[in-house]
Amino acid sequence: xxxxxxxxxxxxxxxxxxxxxxxxxxxxxxxxxxxxxxxxxxxxxxxxxxxxxxxxxxxxxxxxxxxxxxxxxxxxxxxxxxxxxxxxxxxxxxxxxxxxxxxxxxxxxxxxxxxxxxxxxxxxxxxxxxxxxxxxxxxxxxxxxxxxxxxxxxxxxxxxxxxxxxxxxxxxxxxxxxxxxxxxxxxxxxxxxxxxxxxxxxxxxxxxxxxxxxxxxxxxxxxxxxxxxxxxxxxxxxxxxxxxxxxxxxxxxxxxxxxxxxxxxxxxxxxxxxxxxxxxxxxxxxxxxxxxxxxxxxxxxxxxxxxxxxxxxxxxxxxxxxxxxxxxxxxxxxxxxx
Numbered sequence: 001x002x003x004x005x006x007x008x009x010x011x012x013x014x015x016x017x018x019x020x021x022x023x024x025x026x027x028x029x030x031x032x033x034x035x036x037x038x039x040x041x042x043x044x045x046x047x048x049x050x051x052x053x054x055x056x057x058x059x060x061x062x063x064x065x066x067x068x069x070x071x072x073x074x075x076x077x078x079x080x081x082x083x084x085x086x087x088x089x090x091x092x093x094x095x096x097x098x099x100x101x102x103x104x105x106x107x108x109x110x111x112x113x114x115x116x117x118x119x120x121x122x123x124x125x126x127x128x129x130x131x132x133x134x135x136x137x138x139x140x141x142x143x144x145x146x147x148x149x150x151x152x153x154x155x156x157x158x159x160x161x162x163x164x165x166x167x168x169x170x171x172x173x174x175x176x177x178x179x180x181x182x183x184x185x186x187x188x189x190x191x192x193x194x195x196x197x198x199x200x201x202x203x204x205x206x207x208x209x210x211x212x213x214x215x216x217x218x219x220x221x222x223x224x225x226x227x228x229x230x231x232x233x234x235x236x237x238x239x240x241x242x243x244x245x246x247x248x249x250x251x252x253x254x255x256x257x258x259x260x261x262x263x264x265x266x267x268x269x270x271x272x273x274x275x276x277x278x279x280x281x282x283x284x285x286x287x288x289x290x291x292x293x294x295x296x297x298x299x300x301x302x303x304x305x306x307x308x309x310x311x312x313x314x315x316x317x318x319x320x321x322x323x324x325x326x327x328x329x330x331x332x333x334x335x336x337x338x
Contacts, residue, residue, distance in 0.1 A: 001258025195227020
């Protein structure tokens, strides 16, 4: 989710600069709701090509995977794209860019996965520090137009909005969403501390929701809820529902993970808990944010399962203090006491 959200401001700038261009995005099906609504409408792109990457990884040599790859290649080539831009910088995304048949395949001179650069026809030495600005540099180089990242409008799903209205129908207090999951173990702040945090937020008059998977059991959310002593409520959301929920949130607290960057994209205040990833590169972009990172943490993008020592050193009291401060700022802007 984060990779898509980090690329959207660059594509929004491209859309504004070249409104007549035909822009498409190759994306995993689960992230497509970030780009198009339930009717396939988007303010950002003209088309979406679905990449069934999860199936490819799970069943790399199956007939279904081969058919999926062939169908994607045919769909891409049918459009006769002039330029393919690899914003992700992985070997898989670079291969998909080449599959498009575009004459120009643009990517970073120093991609996330080194071998990817061998598949680019043009390699761009990006200088920006944040991934959002790096994406804007790549897109600028691809079309030879100077672009600066701009806010991208996310789709509005009517059914998801109705679900959220019903969920929050009695919410007269600030709504705080906790997103405790992380892409890998080293980025995960302890679930029990999220539970303790929920107790503190509840004591400050907040309604606390815990983002949970809508697809079966979610052990991490369960641990947070158990530790919260019934001061937090489960919010099992599809992606469109999560977008609707975060639009209404007063604050989101999370590690370096998709919901954090989604909240930032929606201009919702966040408390960001960082460990092995660098907030200068991956932090909340252009948002009201308190970013907590312990000096012990060292940047390391390897997917270690063991918790980062610096991230574990961040206390519940520190996070609660940052959260309350942000809520006070927001309430004062709204002319309310807190």
